[in-house]
Amino acid sequence: MAELALMSSEGKPVIGKEELRRLSAELGETEAGLAWRLAALTVYRNEPLPSRVAHLWRYTDPAHLLPGEPLPAAMPPRDLPAAVLPDDGPAVLLVPGRAPELNAAARASGLTVAPLLHDDGDAELLGTASPSAAGFFASLNSAAWNAGVAVYAPAGKALAEPLRLLVPAFAETTLPRVLVVAGRGAELTVVEEHFGGRDGHRVIGTTELLVGQNAHVRHVLVERWDEGVSGFLAVRARIERDGTYLGVNASLGGDRLKLETGAELVGKGASSELIGVVLGGGAQRFDHHTFHRHVAGDTRSNIDFKVALTEKSRSSYTGLIRIEEGAPRSEAFQENRNLLLSDSARADTIPxxxxxxxxxxxxxxxxxxxxxxxxxxxxxxxxxxxxEAVRLVVRGFVETTLAQVPESVRAGLEALVTARLATLGEGV
Amino acid sequence: MSDHKQPLFSCKNLRAFIRSGDDETEIVKGADLEIMAGQKHALMGPNGSGKSTLAAALMGHPAYRVEGEIFLNGEPVHGLEPHERARLGMFLGFQYPVAVPGVSVANFLRAAMGARRGQEVPVREFRQLMTEGFERLGVRKDFAARYLNDGFSGGEKKRLEILQMLLLKPTFALLDETDSGLDIDALKIVSEGVNLASAPDNAILLVTHYQRILDYVKPDVVHVFMDGRIVRTGGPELAVELEARGYDWIAGETSAAARS
Structure with missing residues (x-):
């Protein structure tokens, strides 16, 4: 079918229904799972490409983030380099077209870590925090994701060690989908690491975290793609009564990243904290959007977002705090600080x-x-x-924010920041 | 030995200019200093005389365009970056030490000591030296983990400046109004630190507005600095006279001399 269109007339990647069926079957999904995808496909087909007029897309052209191949992406991807699964601490490898690969510690962690949509329970929960209708990229990922995992922490389960999810951008198109469900009173830290890749590779990911009553969930998103990689990532949490959530993102690598991260506080007493660290150099473009939506009363949210830019790099930050009618006694704070290390670097910030x-x-x-x-x-x-003095000042600028991150992941983040600072060009 | 004749520190016809728009303003208008090893000099002057600018220019502050020559142990340093001057043994104690949030006192001190020595200071040795310094200056142990000068009281900042001087062992220390804003107890501690640091193989220049610190630190030579120039140089008695008669006395004499 040489005449098969890659893109619709308006520039959307075409997603074929038959190809989706084949993907779902290859991944071993249930019928309910396939039905979930097909429902998302309907949404996708009705979603226009994001308009540059809409303020969330003022700073990024969606065309820069789209895959250059028809979806679902070819599988298994060609020429995948081997990604090594570490054996110290629980870790899971996500690769397009394959079931998630667990190391021994992940299997022994007491969590349920499984391929997504192999259990009909997944289909009921998937989309709770990030519905397909949340936007164009949300619907695209929902229909055509190709590297998925479901992580369940049963009620009362507390895991001290962070669970690492490794998401290499080795394939031309990686569409990761992560569902984390923390049962009542569970405690869990998930570190999602995006890395690797090469010129033209695209990643469109969605991560959903369902934080149960009195559960405590931390999610760390590390983006340290290689040069030439661009993508759109969304992290959405939904927090029940007295649950707490901490979302951290370290945006360091790649050419372009658009990241939407935030939480809905749906239960009384819920709290959410978002911490962002962005280090840009060269011609990198970062576009971050945070959101906190207070649905229930007596809820609390805080955002501390730090950006340091050198050379011609750019960052835009938009942060939305929405407090619904039925959410009295809510507290919400937001701070975005940008450090410009060169005359050509630029930061926009819109609360x-x-x-x-x-x-x-x-x-x-x-x-x-x-x-x-x-x-x-x-x-x-x-x-x-x-x-060295400039690097020390930048380290300090970021450190005042990282100091709020729990010990179990802080050292790793500090090391990544130090490594990135060492590679930033003159001006730093 | 002719070595005895060579000053440890000197500057010749030092001029410092600051740019404002297209114009330049001359703030230091030709200063000459010679300080011998083992000496303590005081540079006294009224507010706005340019004495802080002189101190910053000697250290290589990038805001100033500087003309003239600066020598440390006979070697020219006026073409060097501030960090190179520091590594050769120059030290500037700040009137208003800058806060660097996120950088702990301990990490900063260890980085500075390593830079001065040209090699990393072993952790155990560093801990010991830092603890000794804290005790000597009456500083609490939790100082080490605090962010550099961030939220410090005026007295704490000055103590940290003196602590750095003691740890870095400069051959030439410039102390810019280290005595300002201190209560009498802190002033005593700071003065003790200066006396402790003073040794036959180093030199200290105290830049000050008041004579107060000179009750505790005995200078060998006193310079009076006014309108960008050293207008008089004498012994310790000059400081006492200044305290009694004020700067106007010298200003009056200087302009009278200029008229005659």
């Missing part, structure tokens, strides 16, 4: 508040400023060369 009830406490703040030359001079007078 938004939609408050539909009285009796709430909200604040937001944003700054964008160059590095303070007096800080650099002070360090220089102590024998520290300029470049």
């Amino acid at each position: 938004e508040l939609e408050i539909l009830t009285d009796d709430v406490s909200c604040s937001h703040g944003a700054t964008a400023a160059p590095i303070d030359p007096e800080q650099v001079f002070y360090l220089q007078t102590r024998g520290i060369p300029r470049g």
Whole structure:
């Protein structure tokens, strides 16, 4: 079928229904699973490409994030380099067209870690936090994801060690889909690591976290793709009564990343904290959107988002806090700080508040400023060369935020930040 | 031995300019200093005389365009970056030490000591030196984990400056109004630190507005700095006279001399 169109007339990747059936069968999904995908396909076909007029797309052209091949992507992908599954601590490897691969520690973790949509329970929960209708990319991923995993922490289960999900961008198109379900009172840390890839590779991922009553879930998203890789990632949490959620993102690599991350606080007493660290160099483009939606009262949310940019890199940040009518006594805070290390770097920041009830406490703040030359001079007078002094100031800028991250993942994040700083060009 | 004649630190016809728009303003208008090993000098002057600019320019602050020559142990340093001057043994104690949030005092001190020595300081040795320094300056142990100068009181900042001087062992220390904003107890501690640091093989230049610190630190030479120039140099008695008669006395004499 040489005449098969890759793109619809408006530039959307074409997703064939028959191809979807074949993908679902190859992945061993249940009938309910296939039905879930086909429902998402209907949504996808009605979703227009995001318009650049819509403010969330002001800073990114969706065409830069789209796969260059028809969907679902060819499988198994050609020429996949081998990704090694570490054996220290629970880890899972997600590769397009394959079942998730677990190491021994993951199998012994007491969590249920399984291929997605192999159990009809998955089909009931999938889309709870990130419905297919959440947007064009959400519907695309819902219909055509090709590397999925479901992680269940049973009620009362507490896992001290973080569970690592490794998502290499080795295939031309990687569409990861992650469902994390924490039962009542469970405690869990998931570290999702996006890495690797090469020129033209695309990743469109969705992660959903369902935080049960009084459960405590932390999710760390590390994006350290190689040069040439671009993608759209969404992380959405839904927090029940007295549950707590911490979402951390370290956006470091690739050419372009658009990340939407946030939480819905649906149960009384729920709380959510989002921490972001972005380090940009070269011509990198980062576009981050955070959202906190307070549906229930007596809920609390906080955002601390730090961006440091050098060379010609750019960052845009939009942060929405929405407090619904039935959510009195909510507290919501948001801060975005940008450090500009070169004259050509640029940061945009737009906070938004939609408050539909009285009796709430909200604040937001944003700054964008160059590095303070007096800080650099002070360090220089102590024998520290300029470049190292700048890196030290940037490390410190980020560190005040990372200090809030739990011990179990902080050291790893600090090491990644240090490594990224060492590779940033002149100006740092 | 002719070595005895060579000052440990000197500057010749030092001029410092700051840019404002297309214009330049001259702030230091030709300063000459010679400081011998083992000496403590005081540079006194009224507010706005340019004495802090002189201190910053000697250290290589990038905000100033500097003319003239600066020598440390006979070697020219005026073409060097600030960190290179520091590694050769120059030290600037700041009037307003800058906060660097997120960088702990301990990490900073270890980085600075490593830079000064040209090699990493072993962790155990560093811990010991830092703890000794804390005790000597009456600083609490939790100082180590705090972010550099972040939320520090004025007294804490000054103590940390003196602690750095003691740990980095400079051959030439410039202390820019280290005595300002200190209560009498802190002033004593800071003065003790200066006296402790003073040795036959180093030199100290105290830049100050008031004579107060000179009750505790005895300078060998006192310079009076006004309107970008050293207008008088004398012994310790000059500081006492200044305290009694004020800067106007010298200003009056200087302009009278200029008229005659």
